[in-house]
Amino acid sequence: MQIDLIKGHGSGNDFLLIDEISNDYVFTEEERANLAKLLCNRDTELGADGILFVMKSSHAAGRMRVFNSDGSEASMCGNGLRLVARYICELRGLDEAVIETMKANLKVSKQDDIYPQVHTYQVEISPVLFELKALPLNLNKPTLFNEKIKELSEELRFTALAVPNPHLISIVETEQLENNLQKQLSEKVNGPNHLFPDGVNVSFVKPLGKDSIYVRTFERGVGFTNACGTAMSASSLVTCLTELNEYEKVIDVYNNGGKVQCVVHKLDGTYTIDLIGNATYLYRASIQVNLGEKTFSNLSRTNLSEQATYEKLQEDAQEMIKQSL
Template sequence: MQINLIKGHGSGNDFLLIDEISNSYTFSEKERAELAKILCNRNSELGADGILFMMKSDHADGRMRVFNADGSEASMCGNGLRLVSRYICEMLQQDAAVIETMKKDLKVSRQADIYPAVTTYQVEISPVSFLLEDLPLQLNQPVLKNEKISELSEELNFTALAVPNPHLIAIVETGQIQSNLQKELSEKVNRPNQLFPDGVNVSFVKALDKGNIYVRTFERGVGFTNACGTAMSASTLVTCLNGLNDFEKVVNVYNNGGKVQCVVHQNNETYHIDLIGNATYLYTASIDVQLETGIYTITAKEDLSEQAAYEKLQSEAQAFLDDAMKG
């Protein structure tokens, strides 16, 4: 099977983009999962956090499906959506679009560069639900906002929400981020357990100062990643609910892959979040993959020149973060 693809990243969260809109590819559900497991393997030549399949939509400008490295499908991916938004907007030669995702059609648009020469897109993160049944989280209560889960920790307060991916978020101190606590909690809730039958993304959030936070995420189906777009969006919302940041104002969200910006919009008890950040292409490639054997070869590859500008953003973000985390 011959496939053309682009490798790109949002905040260091890297993906392989496969265009089913202008190519004649057709994949079964099993083939999508197998492709993700084969191509995203970090021990192989490509390696990625997941595959973004870009497809035709019968009512939107395009459709995105996200398959994690373990072959599971995610309902949304904020960092991936920025890459898909760029591809579809450039393909259609327009600055804004509507992308169909599993749960909702989302508005996306090109924005002024977040850093010189770093291509930047804004994507809508929605719907937001605090109902535990939407994660699901099996507790004898309808919602969990800034409360303890005794089975997990006696020291942390958690907030659970779906955006629409399931997230469990704790606001922590530097020492807790640097400990093994997040790894232990995350592994517990992402193997067979009574609380989260489908697993959950776990984020530790450190408030740096007004308008600046750091987010570290263990992603369901992936593990620790440089960044998770829906987690950064959900984490920003949680800091606003706790009075650490303001609704309707830009929050800089630092991560191990760089930084993004989030704006949380509130309408009564309804929320949606704007996620603004890079959509950086690394290279284009053509591959020949044999699904039966799980073997592929790269038949052509062209490196692009966009990463150098992003690394400057990343360097400045890391310098800020190193200084801020000392406090």
């Protein structure tokens, strides 16, 4: 099977994008999972955090499905959605659109560059759910807001929410970022455990100053990533809930992959988040895949020049992190 694809990233969170709108690809569910495990393997010529399948929708401009590198499907991916937003908008000649995802139809739009010559898109992150059964998290209470989970840590406080991916957020100090605690507890809740039977994304959040935070995330099904879009959105919301930041104001969110911006909206007790950041293409490629033999070969590859300008944003973001932590 020959497949054309684009490799791109949002905040360094990299994906392979496969267009099923313009091409007549037909994949079974097993093939989607196996493609993700095969093509996203970092030991191969491609390697990525996941695959974005861009599909036709009966009621939206397009549909996004996300498969992690381990073959599992994610209900949502904010960084990936920005890439899909760009692809759909450019394909259909739009500046704004609605994209169908597993749990919701989400608004996306092209924005002014977050940094000179960096393609920038805004995507809606919703719904936001606080009920522990939505994650699920097995505790004898309906919600968890800025509280301790003794099985995980005697010192940290956590907030649990789904957006709709499940997230466990802790606001920390610099020394807690620098030790091994996040890795240990993230691996615990993403292995066999009674608290999070389906696993969970774990983020440590460090306020950097007014309207500015740093987020590091251990992503379910992936491990530590440069950035996780829904985690940065959920983290921004938690800082508003704890009154570290304000609703309706732009929050600069720094991560190991660069920087995004979030705006948290609260209306009648419900929340939505705007996630604004880069949608950068690295290259276009054509590959020949044999899923039966679990092999593929590159037929062609065209490198693009967008990464050079993104790296300037990344350098500035890393300098900000270095000065602030």
